[in-house]
Amino acid sequence: MTISTPDILNASILIVDDQEPNISMLEQLLSEAGYTQVESTMNPQEVCARHRNIGYDLILLDLQMPNMDGFQVMEGLKTNGSDAYLSVIVLTAQPGHKLRALQAGAKDFISKPFDLIEVKTRIHNILEVRLLYKLLQQHNLLLEKTVQGRTAELRESEARYRSLTELASDWYWEQDEGGNFTKVSGPVLEMLGIRVDSLTDESNNDKPSGWNAAEHAELQAKIAARQPFLDFEFNRINDDGSHQRFHVSGEPMFNRFSGYIGYRGIGLEVTSKK
Missing domain, CATH: 3.30.450.20 (PAS domain)
Known part of the structure; x- marks a missing residue:
């Protein structure tokens, strides 16, 4: 079970940061790396609703934002029951926030100021894991449907068997x-x-x-x-x-x-x- 490079580059990404220069730099970096589905917002209060509607493969989330910080956003994202694997990379300039962010559910972190090679590497790795998880979910659903179908066939076969034995x-x-x-x-x-x-x-x-x-x-x-x-x-x-x-x-x-x-x-x- 492998994920191809085109699959990773076509993954959906949302950038959440209250600083426009940070968003512009990340958008340019991702565009130059070949990512095709990148969105951004400076309003953390709309993240949960957007994620419920779209289901992003990755959210790049700044921790220090007014009105609603990144920790509160992650708590809100956890209420989305359909997303069993929450793929979030936090953006922080505070070393002390890294452990807390991981404990809150983040999958990784990127330190500010950004190291461009580090950013590209961490994004690529997290997306690969995320897409593998989605592929496994699809495989499990297919397997479950196959088992259900086979069970129904066995029940029908058993019913036919009983019918024939009753007639005979x-x-x-x-x-x-x-x-x-x-x-x-x-x-x-x-x-x-x-x-x-x-x-x-x-x-x-x-x-x-x-x-x-x-x-x-x-x-x-x-x-x-x-x-x-x-x-x-x-x-x-x-x-x-x-x-x-x-x-x-x-x-x-x-x-x-x-x-x-x-x-x-x-x-x-x-x-x-x-």
Whole structure:
């Protein structure tokens, strides 16, 4: 990730100083260096509003100004929530103000009287960092949109999967890691005649008689071992002597950290009541 020289020279710069000679000298210096978007003001009270409207890549800010000094301007600039990286170089003739300015949020300082080589170097370096930060922000936004789009696609795919499994089977079911049903689609109550608690919940006293005990124990062992199963046969003899046969398929589910979160599967009655 690099910033080209034309990008730096096309960056937007605002000069804030109450001394017109200082502004003229900086404007001439920046123009000769090839900078194309340079503005200036002698009124510090308008800086915050101008920055909100334009979003300057760099503000060259004098600290000693009447009515509103540079420290007050920086405090006002911090209220612009959309600008997470405030690029300000302070202009000062007071050595004691440098540390305070950096603590107030300035990214660098230029001493008065100006050393022209120092001015050009510090401006170039700060602009390069500023533009790299903006480029990183754009990259993160693009990445976030890509992730959001991919998440939406996965949700749509999951919805299509569920729809297809519901169409291809008599019911679709999901259980949490505790074995409790969290989703059931289809006439599972009518088909199995059991409460929606768990296929293997031995404590369910409401479960009707007639289920094959060996098959029930085998399915319970598969789920306890978190094994997938395909067309597992479940048989039941009803009170009237009729026989029902079911095929149940299921697979364990895991989150992105490989943690077990339950089962999902489908069921199909392959032999209707006589």
